[in-house]
Amino acid sequence: MRRRRAGIASVLLIAAVTAGCGGGAAVSDLGVVVKGAKGATVPVELHPGQRFSLAVPDNRSAGDSWTLEALPDATVASFISKEARREDAQGVTYFVFNAKRPGATTIRLHDCWRCGGATTPPTEESRLRSGEAIFDLTVSPR
Template identity: 60%
Template sequence: MIRRTAAAAILALLVTGCGGGSAVSDFGTLVKGAKGTTVPVELRSGQRFSLVVADNPSVGDDWSLVAVPDPKVASFISEEHKTEGGGVGAGGTTYFVFNSKRPGTTEIKLYDCWRCGQSTTPPDEQSRRQSGEAVFTVTVR
């Protein structure tokens, strides 16, 4: 009986953990940014929020979180991707999901290394011109 219960529990975890959906169901407050912008963000303590950037991996976009924010102010939860349209080469959106914590201010930088492949450094001049940061100044009240 214990083996069946354990097996059922493991199966349930595998089924719920393996799906086409995102890891989180609540993106919270959406804050849009773009390369070359600095966006102020004001939140209350305990609020879920997502930093949102348009992306299209098929043309070379590859957004990443440069460094985690001050963990006293905000905690990183996950990075989620949503494709718009079903066709090959369709663009989409990347969501960097966080929870606000205690009052304070922190800066969160996202970096799009355009056509960098596995590297974090642009390989040529065109890649350097197309790459860039989106900066978010997060203040928790």
């Protein structure tokens, strides 16, 4: 009976940990946060080993839907996760990465406004309100 209770307790503990108790976010450390926006190109300078997040304003109820257009050069940075959070009554989406080796790459985030899961805007208004935030990443040696 004791073994069974210990087994059940272990299963419950694992379920609680994997469910992300305490906020539901997969990543608690966003690292260096770099803010961007539709229509903007932002330079990002980091060193190998630094965690960083590219942050974009996200109003899902209005129709925003941000995606990572393509993975960056894997020798320069690795993608960890996409995190949606609320800050100061505003939605923010974070794309979390680790800087790896010296080099440069461009990371493009695309907001397909009111696309409803499609990858191209379905209407003229959607096309006009969609756009991308561009981040020019340089990882420099220490």
